Amino acid sequence: MPTLRLGDTAPDFTQESTQGPIHFHQWLGDSWGVLFSHPKDFTPVCTTELGYTAKLADDFRKRNTKVLAVSVDPLDSHNGWVGDIEETSGVKVNFPILADPDRKVATLYDMIHPNANDTLTVRSVYVIDPKKKIRLVITYPASTGRNFDEILRVIDSLQLTDQHSVATPVNWKQGEDVIVAPSIQDPEVLKQKFPKGIRAVKPYLRYTPQPGR
Ligand code: BEZ
Numbered sequence: 001m002p003t004l005r006l007g008d009t010a011p012d013f014t015q016e017s018t019q020g021p022i023h024f025h026q027w028l029g030d031s032w033g034v035l036f037s038h039p040k041d042f043t044p045v046c047t048t049e050l051g052y053t054a055k056l057a058d059d060f061r062k063r064n065t066k067v068l069a070v071s072v073d074p075l076d077s078h079n080g081w082v083g084d085i086e087e088t089s090g091v092k093v094n095f096p097i098l099a100d101p102d103r104k105v106a107t108l109y110d111m112i113h114p115n116a117n118d119t120l121t122v123r124s125v126y127v128i129d130p131k132k133k134i135r136l137v138i139t140y141p142a143s144t145g146r147n148f149d150e151i152l153r154v155i156d157s158l159q160l161t162d163q164h165s166v167a168t169p170v171n172w173k174q175g176e177d178v179i180v181a182p183s184i185q186d187p188e189v190l191k192q193k194f195p196k197g198i199r200a201v202k203p204y205l206r207y208t209p210q211p212g213r
Contacts, residue, residue, distance in 0.1 A: 053095065125146065
């Protein structure tokens with residue numbers, strides 16, 4: 001299975017989950033999606049990650065984004081672990097966790113890196129857009145919990161830059177100035193697209209207030 005790259009179509013699959021069978025593309029519908037793997041149930045880092053993700057339910061909903069976790073552990077293990085996640089985080093786990101003991105999803109998404117561990121999934125994150133294209137790939141080691149605020153930040157950037165001719169600078173957050181696409185040079189087009197004005201630091205580095213706010 002070749003490595004999945006940005007712009008590739010996210011592989012479709014059907015797999016069991018804590019909320020019943022998931023037909024991935026059908027389940028995504030017109031939403032954005034976050035598919036993320038964790039190495040193992042009943043482990044400390046994973047417990048904090050899934051609890052925090054549950055706390056972000058409203059943030060993902062606001063961004064029209066569905067969240068789906070996966071590991072190679074079976075369904076009965078996931079079902080038992082969900083109780084611990086809810087107890088330790090204080091919130092309901094409102095997203096499904098795929099049970100992937102046959103490694104169908106792990107294989108399709110290249111989530112097992114044998115030189116790190118030959119049976120457990122690494123901490124992968126795929127962000128998928130409503131056209132089912134892969135827009136972000138992140139891989140973290142088992143010992144390092146991910147930053148889910150960063151995943152929200154990238155979704156904000158992707159949704160903004162898909163709509164406007166802009167890019168987002170280092171450490172950008174909602175509401176901060178953005179970068180005007182260098183390809184736009186026509187002064188009339190610039191005026192029409194960026195009525196709030198442009199601040200040029202260099203000819204190729206031009207800022208404008210975030211459009212649409
Ligand atoms: C954890 O989630 O704590 C973990 C999982 C697998 C290996 C190491 C840590």
